[in-house]
Amino acid sequence: MIAVDAMGGDYAPDEIVAGALAAQREHGVTVLLTGPPAQLRLVIARLGAGSELRVVPAEDVVGMNEGALASFRRPRSSIAVACQLVRRGHAQAIVSAGSTGAIVAIARQRLLSLPGVPRPGLAVVLPTHPRPTVLIDAGATADPKPEMLVQFGHLGVAYAQVALGAVAPRVGLLTIGAEPGKGNQLTRRAHELLASEPEGGALPLAFAGNVEGGDLMAGSVDIIVTDGFTGNVALKTLEGSMRFAATEMRSALTSTRAARMGALLQRRGLRELHDRLDAESYGGAALLGLGGTVVIAHGASTARAVSSACALAASLTRGNITENVRIRLGVQPDRRGSHFLRRDR
């Protein structure tokens, strides 16, 4: 069961509801929509899906320009209610196209921690060749401890295995300079931890050493581990550079009449290239390390993107990513039989 925040996103609720319906019809995912019931009922009726979709009432909405403070300001928001559904065991994962900052803050506050993972990491899939690369953390935890980077490595491996079918994922550490001693204090210590034998029953990570900013799109490792500050700067730099390159390319290819004629001959190739360089092409981000995964779709998501996000959330749930992480970290289930510890313990 996937809880879908029907009110998050530039095209909410119409495109979100349509996407959730498509996921349920086409991918066999069962969804619970959160939002104002009267408004959502109208949208559902318009889609001719009267009895197919269930709605859980949430009166408040987090705006797309709201940040982390929304977690305190809006206890009854559609995203907070979606988290509550996971916390109470009515759903296993959440999909939202709302503000990333607000979603991360609300999920950290409302969902339980995974044992052995004190802070969540945001995983983003970069469209590298020949295989995609998982960048984690892309912005959930700005000041992690070195140990947390090792945990992010385990979260990334679990994600690559469950969502991308990676067989023996290799983990790189994002830093400056290739040698082990290079970097800042955080990465030098994290390098030592990643390179040493795992502690306390954790499985070993296939650590491939340091990678640099220039390796982000090289596809040389399966997972790139970093703190949420550096990861967010790097991801946005990547997106900004691709946008810059695409704009420059467009002007180069249409600068003269001859060039414009040339561009006509390249229509197909250019369209494909545009799709590949598209800043949004890496798909949604997955917030991992909490008792329940949150798939954060782009703010501008249409029904199709929401449907894909629901399918990703369902596949992470089916692949039992949280149990997978627990085993990787060698953490025993809680004595009370729950796999999740309360954040405040």
Place this chain on the structure above:
Amino acid sequence: MIAVDAMGGDYAPDEIVAGALAAQREHGVTVLLTGPPAQLRLVIARLGAGSELRVVPAEDVVGMNEGALASFRRPRSSIAVACQLVRRGHAQAIVSAGSTGAIVAIARQRLLSLPGVPRPGLAVVLPTHPRPTVLIDAGATADPKPEMLVQFGHLGVAYAQVALGAVAPRVGLLTIGAEPGKGNQLTRRAHELLASEPEGGALPLAFAGNVEGGDLMAGSVDIIVTDGFTGNVALKTLEGSMRFAATEMRSALTSTRAARMGALLQRRGLRELHDRLDAESYGGAALLGLGGTVVIAHGASTARAVSSACALAASLTRGNITENVRIRLGVQPDRRGSHFLRRDR
């Protein structure tokens, strides 16, 4: 007088000597070459410049793959001797195309600190429109204090004024999220310092607030301030993305026979685009905040690039960038009449 490390760079010493000669002949810069005299004399003779170029002996050479440890291993390297020339007042700036890590370490060890600037910052010029953007620090100081980011702001302003002719340069802080409270501990505190009144006689900075990774190529501010770790990751991510985009573009434009014909029609535009997207197009990096500027040219520099680097070093010297920084920071000259304090005081 500019000290030129004749032995640093992939094409040293031939291209370095040729570039230094060109700078002296064309830009009216006087250079001192450092390196093994016998070897350099041969190169100089081959260029027909027998009496034009002065050589200061340096027996040792730092390899292109050597890092910071070279500062201890090679006290008589050509770059160490070049630093010594500045320290003793025989030259005002240094040009080297050697390993950045080694140059930064050697310069930090051998040159004096500027008063009020405990750590140097590496400034790189990004080719943004309509005006270029200075990114500082691109990798000299991996773990700075928040106060140092403010000093980097002043170094960046002085650089933009002296080297780029900026009139009222605006300073942005690289972080995650646009609001003041966003970021990690370092940038939250740096934001407070940048936004508050300057202390101790320093001139005010025109602080334009937070910028994100996606703004690096936007040209919205004149200077982007960051720590050396984040700056280096961002710069290399930028370069890697441009390379990735260029490769993808090449394959899109030559994927079919029609597309190849189209590319013929676009030759000129594509060549110009290639130059603009070229990872190396941002020119050399300038290490600022020491008693003497070091212009670090690319490892693959040819004579022309070395000549430009010499011209940049000369213009920073003529513009009196160190005095400029001293005034900006409101620091009085040393009582003994020297503007520079010893690092160990």
